[in-house]
Amino acid sequence: MKTDAIIIGGGPVGLFAVFELGLVDINAHVIDILDRPGGQCTELYPEKPIYDIPGLTVVTGQELTDKLLDQIKPFGAEFHFNQRVETLDRLDGGFRITTDAGTVIEAKVVVIAAGGGSFTPKRPPLSRIEAYEGKSVFYSVRKMENFRGRDVLIVGGGDSALDWTLNLQPVAKSITLLHRRAEFRAAPASVQKMLTLVESGDVSFKLGQVTELHGEDGQLRSVTVKGPDGATFEQPTEIMMPFFGLTMKLGPVADWGLELHENLIPVDTEKFETSEKGIFAIGDINTYPGKLKLILSGFHEAALMAQQAYHYVYPDKKLVFQYTTSSTSLQKKLGVK
């Protein structure tokens, strides 16, 4: 696939970058690890009111995302969800990115709008858990077959924990669901299905929290569980899947050879370009003297970034600055003329 600009991150700033780039005839592809646009706005606080978006007295994270999607609709950006950009290669006159889902895109400029980084599953702070990860401790299911005939312990009480309890139950030898309380913060239909499986004896449900892992060479044998009464018991299992929500990690961006400062990407305040020409960083992920991590700052950064990006995408053309209020050509692009 080839395009003009790759935007890494589909949060509010990444979305508005589509708009600013679109105004100057730059097509964009947006890549995000989540399954929908909005970034932190929709993942962390969809219902939470935001009061400092200029012109909008109050707007929720979800509403702002919906409004931005509406605003960028005329530019037809292509979205690639559920994937994380792993590698960034330099080409003659551009870049090539590859995602963990195998998507390969070439573009003239790259815009990193990755916020606090990519959302990754939280790792419970259990001693030596790293040694088991990928062998007998998993945070996601890539291939259901790997769970066939195994004893699986699922920890948590949210949608992910319940979805995988239901999905793996027909495949696994046994499923034990472990949660700290008998209430579940998940879709009522999933909870009902799970309870039915518990009643029929197809799923075992236990109350408690894991305190220790036991096994060798990355292979789990059992875990120690502290029950609600404080007493502990051993739970034998071959596989554990902890679901404690998501946290943000910088991820592979750190390995792309860009200058970093305390996990942020330094940029200039004229073009918001990184230490490498053609690679920009806007929004919460960048840093410069006086930086404020506000959505509105990211919007401003997107506008200035687009001006410079134009020179890379159209090296022979001169960019004439225009207002959307008066320019017929901009209004045509927006589909209002």
Next chain:
Amino acid sequence: MARITYILHDGTERVVEAEPGMTVMEAAVKNSVPGIAAECGGACACATCHVYVDEAWREATGSPEQMEEDMLDFAFDVRSESRLSCQIKVTDALDGLVVRIPEKQI
């Protein structure tokens, strides 16, 4: 003003003066008390400002609402005295409050 004592996991005590209306999380972050991550900035959306409320203060701080109780599912080593400090509003009645910070926020 309310004086809040944060007992860190290693036993160190940090006492801060908090203004009524702030949250126990904000008072900690503003005074650089270590061990309170508050990744989401107080939206009750991350469980990284987990604290244990001292026995004597359980009643005064109240019990978690549904949203907070749900979010505590994402914390580690949750106990009956567990709270998310972004959901405890400082009032004059909480002058002297003591909370313990867990070993790790996840």
